[in-house]
Every structure is written in structure tokens, then in C-alpha cells.
Amino acid sequence: MGATLVAESAIWYGLTLIVVAARIASRKILLGSFKKFQVDDVLMLMAVATDAVLMVTINILANKNSNLIDPAHPPTLTAEDIAERTYGSKLVLVVEQAQILTTWLVKACLLLMYSRLTFSNVQKLCVKLVAAYVAFGFVLMEILYFAVWCRPFHEYWAVPTDNIQCSAATNHLITNAILNISSDLFIIVIPMPVFLQINIAPKKKAILCAVFALGLFTIGAAIANKYYSFSEPWGSQWTYWYIRESSTALIVSNVPFLWTTLRFFFRLTSFHGPAASKNTAPQTLASAYGHNAMGVNHNTVISRGSRGADLADDFHSLASQEDIKFYNDHVPLKIYKRQEIHITSETSGTTSELSRHSRDRVSFTI
Numbered sequence: 359m360g361a362t363l364v365a366e367s368a369i370w371y372g373l374t375l376i377v378v379a380a381r382i383a384s385r386k387i388l389l390g391s392f393k394k395f396q397v398d399d400v401l402m403l404m405a406v407a408t409d410a411v412l413m414v415t416i417n418i419l420a421n422k423n424s425n426l427i428d429p430a431h432p433p434t435l436t437a438e439d440i441a442e443r444t445y446g447s448k449l450v451l452v453v454e455q456a457q458i459l460t461t462w463l464v465k466a467c468l469l470l471m472y473s474r475l476t477f478s479n480v481q482k483l484c485v486k487l488v489a490a491y492v493a494f495g496f497v498l499m500e501i502l503y504f505a506v507w508c509r510p511f512h513e514y515w516a517v518p519t520d521n522i523q524c525s526a527a528t529n530h531l532i533t534n535a536i537l538n539i540s541s542d543l544f545i546i547v548i549p550m551p552v553f554l555q556i557n558i559a560p561k562k563k564a565i566l567c568a569v570f571a572l573g574l575f576t577i578g579a580a581i582a583n584k585y586y587s588f589s590e591p592w593g594s595q596w597t598y599w600y601i602r603e604s605s606t607a608l609i610v611s612n613v614p615f616l617w618t619t620l621r622f623f624f625r626l627t628s629f630h631g632p633a634a635s636k637n638t639a640p641q642t643l644a645s646a647y648g649h650n651a652m653g654v655n656h657n658t659v660i661s662r663g664s665r666g667a668d669l670a671d672d673f674h675s676l677a678s679q680e681d682i683k684f685y686n687d688h689v690p691l692k693i694y695k696r697q698e699i700h701i702t703s704e705t706s707g708t709t710s711e712l713s714r715h716s717r718d719r720v721s722f723t724i
Contacts, residue, residue: 363420363597367413370605378406378608381615398470402612405463409604412456415449416597422446425517426525428592440517447515447525453600454503454527460604461538462496464611468545471614475552488544495537503530526591535584539577546573572610579603 385399386392424446427433435443469489473482508514508524519525553567583599590596 363594363601364417366598367417367601370601371409371413374406374409374605374608377612377616378402381612384615384617396470398467401463401467401470402608405460405467405608408456408459408463409608412453412460412604413601415452415456416600419446419449419453420594420597422449424450424525425515425519426591427518435517443517444515447517451514454530457600457604458496458499458534461607462492464607465492465541465545468611472545472548475549481548481551484548488541488548491544492541495541499530499533499537502533503527528588531584531587535580538580542573542577542580546571546577569613572613573607576603576607576610579606 381402382399385395389395422445423439423443425443426447433439469485469492472485473489504511507527507529508521513519513521513524516524523529550567553563556563556566558566579599579602583596583603586593586595586599
């Protein structure tokens with residue numbers, strides 16, 4: 359079991375590092391400097407660090423015993439056994455906290471990304487409410503874990519312990535499952551109305567929604583995690599689902615940032631239009647994660663053309679940051695002023711029957 363867990367941990371964490379590195383490269387391309395990285399970028403790096411702690415600790419724990427003892431098969435505890443189980447019980451605390459921190463940091467990163475999207479007032483309120491719920495859930499869960507469920511606190515690594523909450527942590531696992539899964543569902547639902555309203559082809563709209571719906575895999579891993587924690591508390595399956603949950607959460611939350619990196623390195627086409635070149639600017643609509651370092655919406659109308667008379671057909675909306683960067687780097691900016699002047703003259707006479715009313719109108723464009 360230990361060798362298998364090590365191999366799976368290495369695969370998951372290696373894949374996570376690749377995806378996060380691609381996200382960092384994408385942000386560097388878009389923002390131009392590491393100094394312009396935003397809060398969610400820093401939090402994502404912290405999540406990778408806590409996930410590393412989880413991976414290392416859970417593999418050590420896989421070869422140790424804890425104070426969780428099967429009452430149907432009570433062992434004979436020697437001084438050496440007690441020392442080992444005490445150490446293993448302390449590792450359980452580290453594993454649990456590393457997993458919680460990783461999961462909640464990912465939630466924070468997603469909510470910060472959503473806060474920069476173009477939302478209606480109702481949707482902005484929904485983001486704030488979900489963020490408050492996530493923060494409240496984290497604080498409540500930690501208070502209960504450290505100050506309520508197991509008292510005194512050192513009973514968490516006491517061998518043996520008479521309090522089941524200090525060994526199996528049943529109440530904590532239930533609280534964690536409720537707050538974790540419910541907040542994940544809220545986070546998945548938040549952006550869907552925006553994506554459904556984007557004016558793009560139905561197939562591409564479905565792809566965009568599917569990217570964010572990948573969070574359902576994280577929820578599935580969380581459910582499996584708690585299922586094995588309750589059904590096989592003395593088994594090892596829960597350790598696999600701990601690393602699967604944290605890894606899928608990290609990978610899924612970084613997927614929306616990968617498109618920019620792929621376009622940059624492989625010269626791929628825009629999500630909405632033809633391939634970009636120095637003479638052909640990409641034309642895209644709203645990008646689900648498009649924003650700049652100052653948080654300004656990318657719905658700016660920019661005209662670039664060679665003749666003022668052609669401006670009416672040359673206007674289009676830019677909404678993704680990679681397209682704005684393309685314009686800034688490759689297409690010279692030309693500013694035109696369109697002005698219409700209308701001249702009207704009237705002649706009327708009243709002294710003769712032959713006099714007539716005439717109106718001349720001249721219109722031209724500058």
C-alpha cells in the first residue's frame with residue numbers, strides 16, 4: 359500500500375505542479391511582471407505549498423499507527439507502540455490541517471477570480487455571500503476542531519484515549535463534509551448564468567461551462583473521502599482520496615488560466631476567431647477570466663484601421679486580456695474623429711404666383 363500511495367502522490371503532485379506552472383506563465387504573459395501578480399496568484403502558490411506538506415505527511419502516516427484503535431481487536435500496547443501511535447496521531451493533525459488549508463485556499467482563489475468578472479449587482483451580491491459563507495465555515499470548523507470536539511487538546515495524540523472525537527474525529531468529519539461540499543456547489547453555480555449569457559456558439563459555450571463544472575470531480579472526491587473515513591476508519595482508502603481531492607481542486611481551479619499559455623507557445627487560434635498574426639488582430643468576445651491588474655473590465659471599443667471612412671465596419675469589442683495585449687504589442691494605434699456636417703438652405707417668395715419654396719441640403723463627412 360505504501361509504495362502505491364507514494365506513486366499516486368507523485369503523479370498527482372507532478373501534474374499539479376505542471377498545471378500551476380502553466381498558470382504562472384499565463385499570468386506573467388498577461389500582466390507583464392511578477393510584481394503585478396494579484397492576491398489569488400499568491401494564494402495559489404500557498405495552496406501548492408500546503409499540498410506539498412499534505413503529500414509528504416500522509417505518506418509518512420501511511421506507515422504509522424495512530425490512537426484510532428479497533429475496539430474489536432484491541433492491541434497490546436508496549437512503550438514502543440505508544441510512542442509510535444503518539445507520533446502517528448500528531449501526523450493526523452498535520453494531514454487534516456494541510457488538507458483543509460489547501461481546499462479553502464483554492465476556494466478563495468476561485469472567489470477572487472469571480473469577483474473580477476462582469477456581474478450584475480445580484481451576481482456580485484451572490485459572490486460576496488458565498489465568500490462570507492466560505493470564510494464563516496472555515497473559522498467555525500477550526501474553532502470546533504481546536505477548542506470543542508476534543509478536550510483537552512492533547513487528547514488528540516493520547517494513547518489510548520477515551521474520547522472517540524479525539525481519535526476518529528467523527529463530528530469534525532461531518533462538519534467538514536457539510537461545509538466543504540456545500541461551498542463547492544455554491545462556487546460552481548455562481549458563474550454559470552454569466553457563461554450561459556455569453557454571445558458565442560453553443561458548442562463553445564458548453565465547453566466553457568464544462569471547464570468550470572469540472573469542480574464536480576472535486577466534490578466527488580470529497581464525498582468518497584468522507585465515505586471511506588466513516589466506512590473504513592481503520593483502512594487506508596481514505597488516504598488516497600485525501601490526495602485526490604486536494605489535487606483535483608488545485609488542477610480544476612487553474613484550468614481556466616491555461617488557454618493563454620497554450621495560445622502563446624503554440625500559436626493557437628482565439629477561442630472565438632481566427633489565428634492571430636501581426637496583420638490580423640484577434641477578435642473575441644467576453645473571456646470568462648479576462649481582467650487586468652487594475653480590475654478594469656475589458657469591454658473597451660478600439661478602432662484600428664487605415665481609412666477613416668472604413669471605421670464603421672472596423673469597430674469591435676475586446677474582452678480578453680490576451681487580445682488587448684496583442685493590440686498593444688503588434689498593432690499601431692490610430693485615432694480618428696468622425697464628424698458629420700449638415701448644411702440646409704431655404705428660399706421662399708410671396709410676391710409672385712410663380713415664386714416657389716425650395717430646400718437644398720448638403721451633407722458630407724469628415
